[in-house]
Amino acid sequence: MNKEKIGHGLATGKIILMGEHSVVYGEPAIAFPFKETYISTKVEPETVMTLDCHYYSGDFSNIPQQLKSVKEVITQTLIALHKETTTLKITITSTIPAERGMGSSAAAAVSIVRGLFDYFDVPCPPEALLPLVTRAEKIAHGNPSGIDTAATSGNKPLFFIKGHPLETFPMNVSNAYLIVADTGIKGQTRAAVSDVAHLFEENKQKISKHITELGRLTRVAKQAILADDAHTLGNAMNQAQEQLQALTVSNHRLDELVKTARENGALGAKLTGGGRGGCMIALTDSNEHARKIATALEKSGAVATWIQPLGVKN
Numbered sequence: 001m002n003k004e005k006i007g008h009g010l011a012t013g014k015i016i017l018m019g020e021h022s023v024v025y026g027e028p029a030i031a032f033p034f035k036e037t038y039i040s041t042k043v044e045p046e047t048v049m050t051l052d053c054h055y056y057s058g059d060f061s062n063i064p065q066q067l068k069s070v071k072e073v074i075t076q077t078l079i080a081l082h083k084e085t086t087t088l089k090i091t092i093t094s095t096i097p098a099e100r101g102m103g104s105s106a107a108a109a110v111s112i113v114r115g116l117f118d119y120f121d122v123p124c125p126p127e128a129l130l131p132l133v134t135r136a137e138k139i140a141h142g143n144p145s146g147i148d149t150a151a152t153s154g155n156k157p158l159f160f161i162k163g164h165p166l167e168t169f170p171m172n173v174s175n176a177y178l179i180v181a182d183t184g185i186k187g188q189t190r191a192a193v194s195d196v197a198h199l200f201e202e203n204k205q206k207i208s209k210h211i212t213e214l215g216r217l218t219r220v221a222k223q224a225i226l227a228d229d230a231h232t233l234g235n236a237m238n239q240a241q242e243q244l245q246a247l248t249v250s251n252h253r254l255d256e257l258v259k260t261a262r263e264n265g266a267l268g269a270k271l272t273g274g275g276r277g278g279c280m281i282a283l284t285d286s287n288e289h290a291r292k293i294a295t296a297l298e299k300s301g302a303v304a305t306w307i308q309p310l311g312v313k314n
């Protein structure tokens, strides 16, 4: 057994500003670590291997199917560290709402890998972290683009293209505020990604038009951010929501909250993440206005809201 050291691992939630779903097909996406929410993992010595988290507390060997990706990432990390026979107590605590498009599964995996590496005093560079998290994400999501893994493990906004080296960029739009609102309904990333794939197989021409358009809008959004132009950014968000609706990944609750945000003067509003539930985001140009929109969204049934200024260097 290890000395009395305790290992700690941390990861943040993430928000996809533009490009969800189309990113799976090689188009770019813009995402940033969402520091308002995080997951932490504590690793301690124990006589038997145990896991303690919101969904399960008990013996490692009885971990439910729902936590298969968590079990896998712990097992694979211990193998990578050549510590398969060590017994530990792993405690995971989270403020990231699960299955809400905030990357909770990737963040859990990132924090677990970091916690285990820390426990064994081994440095955890991206080359060690990313393959382990990617493997867990394949179990959780089926066909992940990698954006969740990149955004929850980093600390800078990303212009992300699947399979390309990570490109960070300054998300610094003065007087722009993003409101994030939780529908309270679990998102269905795995099902939504797989349904878009089926639609793509059935009608490549039609679906690739939506995907290409989402990619174009993401590039427009990037230019708008670099030009400090919140209005163009908001416009691109509104148009992206239409494309996401056409891909069938929005739903009634998301559409309602998007409508509420726009009726209350948002410059733009759309779903964020996998969709079919989860969270939506809205853009506005003052903190006061952001609060007004957040209140309206809560009155319309959002179970939680957050306000993120985009006018500071992230």
Ligand code: PMV
Pocket (backbone or CB within 6 Å): 016, 019, 020, 021, 022, 023, 024, 100, 101, 102, 103, 104, 141, 143, 144, 145, 146, 147, 148, 187, 189, 193, 273, 274, 275
């Ligand atoms: O729902 P989330 O937070 O896992 O975001 C998924 C983003 C998608 O583009 C829909 C899928 C992916 O792997 O990029």
